[in-house]
Amino acid sequence: MAAINTGRMTHQYEIGKDGDLVVFLIGMTVNAWWRPDRWLPVFAAMPKMIRELSEDKESGLLGYRFVFHPRGPWLVQYWSSLDKLYAYAGAPGHRPAWAAYNRRSRKAAGAVGVWHETFEVSRAESIYVSTPLQGLARATALRPVTGRSNSARQRISTD
Template structure:
């Protein structure tokens, strides 16, 4: 079981931050042959990114919602995110090609979506939680004086 950090914590990070959300919607759950390849492609991409220290991926977290699986990714910069997405040698290229090929055959079987946010400042709070999310991707620090309220943490990011 994950170690619980007792108390109130936030994250510390300076510099650029990009939050990239990517998810899929399984529209034909009875046809895993159509959606499972897309689902299994993401772990290969994440493994590749985590093995390369200069990739720009700071961390990620997985969530399963009513619409399907979602991965929240934290990146150093939008340039590094785009470089990975368009890199001819990356795992992303064959996965995207395979998805497009399958989507032409069965266009409604599975949906893919993503959203990219360039963040100038971010605020976080973790109370009696394991280190996760943005704090895992950056640095977990105790909430100190003058930072007990979200407004204060957002106004004073360090």
């Protein structure tokens, strides 16, 4: 079991100074559970890409979290740059998975879907109380909440 941080904690990452911050949500929607031949290859492609990105410290991927939803799994990813995220979209590690998805989806249209949402973050605030390391703090760094960062308004302030 992961260690529990019992105090009030927040993330440590100064947008602009430490890099940009991009939150990227990507997932699949299983529309035909009875067609694992269509959705299982899509699911199986993601761990390889995440491993490749995690091993390359220059990739721009700061961290990620798998989310399991009844309609299909998805990931929350934290990136240091929109340019690095887009560079990976055209990279050799990503292209074969995307091409394979497109080939399979033509054979059974609608059996499985893919989606993504991209957010450029100008300010970010977080609080973690009695939790293991997770979210933005896991992707960046964890620090205790202090007097100057006691409230959400103080933590998100640009002053």
